[in-house]
Amino acid sequence: MFHDKTLRANPEEHALKAEAERLAPLFEAKGPENEAAGQLSPETVTELRGNGFFGMMVPKELGGADCTPLQTLSVVESLCHSDSATGWVTMAANVATASAAAFLPDEGVRTVFAKPGAMVAGAGAPRGKAEIDGNGYRLSGTWTYGSGCLHCDWIHAGAMIYENGAPRMIPGTNTPESRIFVVPVEQVEFLGNWDVLGLRATGSVDYAIRDVYVPHEMTHSASEVVGKRGGNGYRIGVVGFSALGHTGFALGHGRRILDELLALVTSPTGRPSPLASLGGSDAFKQDYAVAEGKLRAARAFVYDVWSDIQDTVDKSEPVSVRQITLARLALNHATNAMMEISVFAHRAGGGVALHAGPLQRTLRDSFAATQHVMVSDNALRDCGLDFLGLAEGKRWTPRGLVDAN
Template sequence: MSVMENPAALAAREEDALAPLLAEIRARRDEFAAQRFVPKDFIAQLKKAGVYRAATPQCFGGSGMSPMGFLQLIERISAADASVGWVASFGSASVYLAALPRETQAKLYAKGPDLTFAGGLFPIQPATQVEGGWMVDGTWKFASGSKGADVLGVGIGAAVPGQAGSKPRTAVLPPEQVEIIDNWDVMGLLGTGSHDLKVSQQFVPEEWTFIRGGEPTIDEPLYRYPTIAYAAQVLAVVNLGVARAAIDEINQMSGGRVAITGAPKLADRSYVRIEVAKAEAKLRSARAFLYDATGEVWNSILAGNPVTPEQVSLLRLTAVEIAKVGNEVTQAMFGLAGTTAIYSHHPLQRYLRDAAVVKQHAFLGEGIYDGAGAVTLGVPPMPGFL
């Protein structure tokens, strides 16, 4: 008779298994930032950790990881380095690829389930529909993780002729058919390698294109989870990891050296203790909101229920909220550190810049609150919100 492992013991064992990877991330994060991308040798390690099979269909060897499990994984990686967490978050991108024909997916995963997909989906570029497919030409921005990708995607057209809706079509190409324009020069998330992609008159067969957020061709629970909402969540959760790292940094500093002005140590200052406590409560509240809502929707899906507009709206609301709170907490911790944190080598410099860039993503802007409020009040939200 087998004995079920204690959940706490299981979590501890999984944490121990991830510890060497997190230690290497911390040791190499300056390297990743300096070269402005996560190299393929480290992408291979993320593959070994199961990051890139998390959203692969189980019928092709995917791990069947739940949205909550994946979000927690990205959160932990992001506490070690936001750029690596951001690149790893695209391990969820196979939920998009599930809209490809099943036969195409079989070819994609023929060499194994650990597939890295990166996309420069915007701005949508017009493509010419020809016999058997599309002629693709143009330049796209923000292709995070492109230098470590096995396949690349670009956004074409505005809609599929003859089909309702306005969701963009994505063309999937091998890296040799795409030029990566090395122009990622930004204030934060330096190591994500979110360069531009350029495609010059390449033919893409119809079966290698899909509608972003379109109906999946494989029926597994993960592909019933709202695609765009999930895409926002996996990016936003990076800020939970960053904010946690920022609080931990202040905790380490609190009993350290006396300030150059002779002021008391951080831990001896009442305003520091108060702000750290507020930050802890704020971060844990946002985190609980994320995982409570995610678990609620996931359990409903597993029970066979269709996803409702209210659930989609709730998930999108979790994403914008954790991105905002993570940024606010990180800013507060930077402020508590005082003059020490102004030096470019200080960890809080990195956290401050990374958290700010996460918050700037289009999926995580203030307009999402408007969309969520509209759904709550029973009026039509902005186009593309649901």
């Protein structure tokens, strides 16, 4: 991992960062087993739960670690360096768990966090339909990419609000209303369908909810940015939680790729790789230096952006559209750097990278990560919209810029 003291990587180190580094050998060793099972191993989940990783962004008053954005970024980066799927599930679950902790009404929070260490996971895209029913909703739908659902206690699911059979509009707008629903995992049907190229161990299965009554207090808006409880870190909102986690993945996984390539160079002579002899060709040495520069530059950009956001929330000020634009740009930039490094490592690794093993898995996981909506080209186009001065009256959501309400 990085040990640079010149970057403002984590001015107030959190105990979870030390725990992530202590547990790194276990998480790394369980990687192949996780992938074969299509989900994290029981040992991995036990350590994540027992050490509070799923409550990383949960307020202390609810038993969480209440990490700042910079602390969260650093911990996710460390976990993803150890094992990409372990880090991915942790960061995805933290988005849903932190959202519930920050934005649910008090009664809902008491229900969800009655059990210490509660974990929420799921997909916030409004793919479901919630028909108003008294002081609650009848929720139905099918959701995809439920990272962490196989290990959670509660499911987080987005849905459009319907009233008398028609979508209900946000007052004063032509925008349909949507909300996040938090449902006991026992009321959810898991559909499987995780036959993917990479990130297989995340178990990001499809799931269905069929005509389940959800009280209003078990729902919250997806666009809230000021938590009902907890610290100022919640001012980044759900869009900030998501960007933060995926950015930590790109940085940690990118470093793991370069470390795996370095291991080939320093391996004993005789290993089936051309890199084990004098560190490869001059061209390889040059390309490795370029790859190192790409990752370090991406990381410096990321921590610069998030340090600025940290300063803003520490002053109890709202995070601006431009600050989230920069965070989204830094995320895409880091993801592109990770992908370019992964392709370079695969080609340089020769036959070793072709066979089952860490280098092959890092390549597949990289390709899987680049398919997420958070790092789509649409996000970059929306960044350009803001930089061109055309985002007035807009706000960021995980899926891009929309009209502010």
